[in-house]
Amino acid sequence: MDTTHDLGLDTLRRLLGEQRAGAVVERFAALSPTFEREAIAVVFGRTWSRGGIDIRTRALLSIGILAAQGRQGALRIVFEIARNNGVTEDEIVEALLQVGIYAGYPAALDALATLETTREKPSAS
Secondary structure (H helix, E strand, O other): OOOHHHHHHHHHHHHHOHHHHHHHHHHHHHHOHHHHHHHHHHHHHHHOOOOOOOHHHHHHHHHHHHHHHOOHHHHHHHHHHHHHOOOOHHHHHHHHHHHHHHHOHHHHHHHHHHHHHHOOOOOOO
16 A cells, blocks of 8 residues: 555555445535545544554444444444444444433434434345
């Protein structure tokens, strides 16, 4: 990797898959190419790529923090990362129970509603 941005792109692709990562990067770049480069470099190149704790733990921590802050858009992405890395729905709900205790039940309920919108819909047979 030549840059932290490159490492961030590689990490994001590993966490979300090529197609979904591309859509996230495209959305950020449409808002601001400068912001996209910095956000991908810092969030995924410097933080999600670190050792120290595994991706499952990092995802659950991020879910709690983002839910407490009411960051529903970012939560959608992290719910996907969590699921892609083996976090179960029950574990996500447990994390959101902690949010209810420490950040308030309205924050946890908003996050649960967002979680519901990210569930895969069963295909019609």
